[in-house]
Amino acid sequence: MAILRLVGRRLLSSVPLLFLVSALTFVLVSLVPGDPARTLVGQHATAAQYAAVRAQLGLDRPLPLQYGHWLAGAVQGDLGSSLFSGEPVTSMLDSRLPVTLSLILAGTLVSGLLGIGLGLLSARRGGRLVRTVDALALLGLGVPAFWFALVLIVLFAVRLRWFPVTGYVPLTDDPGQWLRSLVLPVAALSLGGVAVIAKQTRDAVLDTLGKDFVRVMTANGFSARSITYRHVLRNSALPLVTVLGVVLVSLLAGTVFVETVFAMPGLGGLIQQATVEHDIPVIQGAVLYVTVFVVLVNLAVDLACGRLDPRVRAA
């Protein structure tokens, strides 16, 4: 019950953020020189045609009213329609969600497993692994996902032909091909995450290894394996979960690039396309989706912290 109340409270406190983001987007859009109606009707339309389209889009009303109208639609799941295809924004976004979520989920798994493994090893072994993790951390910062993706394509798709160059096969069509089509995008997406998590894991584990209780447990005969994997890892998990949340959000940002490179029909690619085409309703909807995602990730991080550390739970 307490958990439910916490979830409720956190979701409520995220309302201002959603409000701010959508209002900000709206104000920005109103600043556009010219307006979507002009884009739609073209240069040669008559004044009457232009006015009709404006009225149809609701652009002739004052800004707060427009926002209110959009907000009323949004809470009912109506985010307007694309200026280009005329398709409802909600269905456009929904149909692209699975691709992006597959990427993010796989990217989180890869970043988490590889990053924690590397960090743990480097904390326990020291020496060369420490420098490897440091170098990896710099590369994770320095190598942009879109360039790394292209390098991967040259090596593993063009030269070795192990994976398709671009494209996405839905899971329901062919699970094997789905997995193959995900390997390179996920690899490109995860580099930064692996680097960040490996470094943070190393720091957190080294910090925990220096704690008194580790010495007491070792002195009293707890097995090295249990100390490392049960006790040290769990105590190091708190800072890690926070970092994992940041990585999740950065993975979402990364999909904008990775989906563009690999021509995947996901949310990130759609945002890029809509930006190029100035398809404002799609952008507005996408921003809302992304903000909700961020809110959910932060909520998950908070809940995980509470589960992991009884002291946080009490607070």
Place this chain on the structure above:
Amino acid sequence: MTDASVATRAAVPARGSLVRGLLRRRGAVLSLGWLLLLTLATVAAPLVTAHGPLDQDLNSVLTGPTGAHLLGTDTLGRDLLSRLLFGGRSTLLAVAEAVVVFLAIGVTAGLASGYLGGRLDWLITRTADLVFALPGIVIILVVLAVFPGNLHAAMVTFGVIGSPGLIRILRAQTLRVREELYVAAARVAGLTRPQILRRHILPRLTSTVIVQAALFAAIVVTIQAGLGFLGLGAPAPAPSWGGLVADASQVIDRDPWMLLPAGLPLVVTVVALGVLGDAVRDAAVEAWAPPVPAPARRPRRPMPTAAGVTTREPDPQALLSVIGLTVEIGGTPVVQDVSFDIRLGETLGVVGESGCGKSVTSLGILGLVPGRGRISAGHVLFQGSDLTASPTTLARVRGSGIAYVSQEPMVALDPTFTVGRQLAEAVARHSGCGRKAARVRAVDLLARVNLPDPAAVAARHPHQLSGGMAQRAAIALALAGEPRLLIADEPTTALDVTVQAEILGLLRSLQTETGMAVLLITHDWGVVADLCDRAVVMYAGQVVEQADVAALFSRPLHPYTAGLLAANPHAAVPGEPLPTIPGTVPPPGAWPDGCRFAARCALATDACAAPVPLTEPEPDRTTRCVHVDRLVQEGTSR
């Protein structure tokens, strides 16, 4: 000169030290070199390359590196080096725009929030939290959808979105600095707020600001290139780093070479900024650290132990024999040639001031020398087997042969598990019994250390226990393996006086019940008198005296023991000042060759300058003093 400026002088190091620290680091020099070179080449691009960034030559398309085109050409025969350098201009501009906004907002708001506090702080923190939660890249895309191709707007926005990170860091640091002594002194001296901020607080934040700016610049370079790659930067023929990568992506099947000149400068630049940021942070830590006194340099010579290295036969009666144990940390001995025995069921006290090596000795027995330390000589025999020789024996003995209770009960247990689960794990480990049986036994153990309602305690987490309860639980954990020897490192120091007596009582009754031996580290003579059969007195890493407790109290045969006993608050005469030993324990590395206590000793003579061996003036007691005969006589005539 005001008091404040005096205080400032003392606290603020020379500005040059940060720069010097930076120039000592190879990575920082290389990074600075690259960034400088890049900036110059970009600004002076027309001087570096003869080709214009837009000059097409359809006869030499995708040439790869040649004499005429050092980095090759693109699909329209345009020179890649030229496009790279001219494209770099927009990157530099973007970095400048974003970083200026980032710093303007971050520094102002961070300082104001941390220094002024109050309602303004609340407002700034809240806003920063809100902005921090925004998905940055997506907001920039919105801006670009609204202002097509306007990278300036995008970069200014990115500076705003990035600033909450800086605000948080600077706020925290300002809060810390403003409490420091010299800032308080400046306030008292009547300096105005802007003066204090400018003269005393900002200088302390400079390195942090540089570090954050470098890291943020690294991100801006990536983001700017990313936008160019997505086709959201400057429109088509204009060169940009991201655009180059996009061009390269069109021809990766035909000419993968182009990926390298298009991407590597980008990668190197971002890495250089990252390395620079790390280096500034490290150099700043160095510059602000209090000066470390250099270890006294003396000519290398053999350790002054040769005279006293113990090679005695172990006592066959002993449960534990420590023989000539020497522990080094970072090459410096911190415990030297320590020997003693513990017999079955006896309690041995180890006494001495802080820094004499008591804890290191006890951890050395368990093979747990802290940090980079190691046992460099000596043996630890437990029930006849040498723990220093075999890691497997050591692992088997830990917990089931020798158990350990530490000084700080509140941090001795894993905070994330319940007390019961930790105890059950220890029980299962040592007895091999099933999970259920282990849980039952865990509660039994808690009952045995006299915890009321043991089942409830088992369900709690360590932070829900009081210090005394936590120490009882820690003792229960040590008992889980039914050890023959319990090492207790100042088990009552961190506790209230009333609780101290209870824990000592518990130890005594447990010892009677189980017949285990106890190695008790303490600096409290009352505890020694109360609990111990014999005591070892340690000074500066050595054993200086060892005797039965009764004999030790009535007739100490080392001046240090005598001094410690005289300084015992339990024996203080009301109304008279408590006698103390003048001076302090010399730290490891600063030990003299001769008697280490000589500098603080009233009996010291020239004879004390030579290494002093342990002698056995009477059966079953040893001491390390050249004046032992005098002490024996004084003692008997007293």
